[in-house]
């Protein structure tokens with residue numbers, strides 16, 4: 001976040017007390033805080049017993065003897081898919097709609113809990129027939145269609161491990177993730193609808209698997225786009241052909257609580273994405289607990305909608321596992337918010353009478369830009385609770401969200417968490433917390449948060465520092481796939497026995513937490529995490545580039561935008577104009593990583609500012625990219641560099 005926006009954030013004094021009617025009917029009560037404060041572990045054990053069905057009950061709550069790898073509910077056994085499906089049917093809720101799905105072109109499909117259960121059982125039989133069993137990794141590269149949810153749950157049902165790769169990632173990124181996880185099966189689709197067109201997906205899988213030996217044996221292809229695709233006989237199989245003969249009987253067996261559930265790759269401070277590993281019992285407990293209490297879920301009457309793609313952690317925890325574990329009815333939408341018209345989301349809220357809506361600040365800001373007239377054309381009166389996630393929400397966007405989308409009454413929950421935390425950690429509880437626009441505010445019951453200075457001392461009130469988590473929590477990551485040392489180094493080495501989140505935070509006069517953005521080289525573009533190093537390595541992989549530096553510069557809509565500075569190779573510099581070089585390199589990054597990583601700007605420069613020890617000074621480049629006066633440059637080897645760069649940009 002830029003220093004000006006931090007300033008305005010910390011001067012925000014508006015307060016919104018809970019509405020008494022809402023509070024009277026709220027799911028969460030203050031006794032949750034009391035119980036958790038009284039006995040944190042007993043509190044989590046109660047949640048685990050209350051919200052999760054155990055094939056074999058646990059007797060042990062937390063084993064922290066192998067810290068920082070936790071074991072939660074370690075001697076218990078459960079089946080995650082059974083918890084999301086069968087048990088609701090057995091409890092008499094089989095006729096409740098689990099998923100109202102709408103495709104971008106307007107085609108629809110609704111699945112009740114009974115129907116979804118049958119689909120997942122058949123898919124589990126199919127995967128088992130292809131040799132998938134406990135511990136095997138399955139890569140899922142699908143659009144937001146019901147099969148994405150079905151595939152994830154089928155993998156979970158078998159005790160196997162899914163690695164969902166966001167459909168916006170390009171072949172190279174997909175390949176790196178498939179290889180790192182050693183996936184034996186890939187589930188994909190021919191194509192997906194995006195912005196009114198079919199975006200092919202299968203070619204990326206073909207390209208990924210064409211490059212050298214692979215662990216992948218089969219590719220299951222869901223028909224969605226009906227676009228022409230290449231076919232590798234013996235490897236590729238149509239999902240609909242293969243699933244047709246499958247039995248709809250499948251007994252879900254229990255797996256131990258620490259059985260791996262999924263790997264999800266996220267950007268860190270180095271070029272190589274980290275495979276964040278989550279397991280079963282603790283994860284399911286905390287996603288179910290948070291989904292129920294933070295969103296005030298009344299499963300009999302609510303229609304819930306989280307706009308995240310299933311390829312991100314928000315899609316895992318708050319599209320798939322949280323809502324389905326709680327027996328919620330939800331909307332799933334394939335497309336973009338502005339296709340075929342800019343009111344598409346509001347039209348969907350009106351059509352499905354969505355009551356709980358969870359989205360990202362970047363989306364809210366882009367709607368603000370388009371004007372309130374668009375949402376005001378639709379009946380949004382069904383909405384009774386709004387959520388925000390992915391990046392700090394600026395107070396103006398918060399207030400607009402409440403007024404224009406929430407009718408001036410819907411409480412907003414600003415939820416702070418990470419791929420690594422698995423579930424929401426810091427958030428208001430609706431009906432209890434008096435909310436402050438721009439602040440995630442309070443750790444949830446059972447969660448221990450602190451803000452420390454560089455030396456590890458608590459900063460006290462009205463002071464800023466680094467956000468940490470001081471006690472293990474049920475849905476915490478259990479490691480980085482295949483790299484335990486990196487897990488320890490990244491999160492547990494800065495402070496002793498304390499999880500370092502990588503975010504800056506401020507505590508206000510009440511001790512409430514205001515998140516201030518990343519303190520490392522991780523950027524947050526439209527709520528998506530990208531590392532500067534990852535994009536720099538994509539840039540230098542192009543023959544034109546000699547050196548590259550990337551920064552996340554403030555952007556009014558996307559929060560941050562990727563801005564790159566490159567030095568061209570001497571002998572090639574004369575062969576292209578700076579504009580051509582910039583266009584080529586922007587396209588190259590999109591090809592290498594995916595369109596989300598495409599730089600907003602690529603500046604061709606003569607030199608990059610470096611410290612005497614040769615480290616690129618990203619701070620200075622960020623100042624330049626954000627058009628600020630460049631501050632102290634005394635540690636630079638050559639102070640003229642910045643002047644030259646700024647001149648180039650004019």
Ligand code: WTA
Nearest residue numbers: 389390391392414415416417418419515529
């Ligand atoms: C940022 C997304 C401020 C933060 C769930 C974190 C937030 C990173 C908020 C994780 C919020 C997420 N307020 N910042 N409410 N929510 N962040 O792994 O910088 O994609 O470290 O998980 O997003 O991003 P990730």
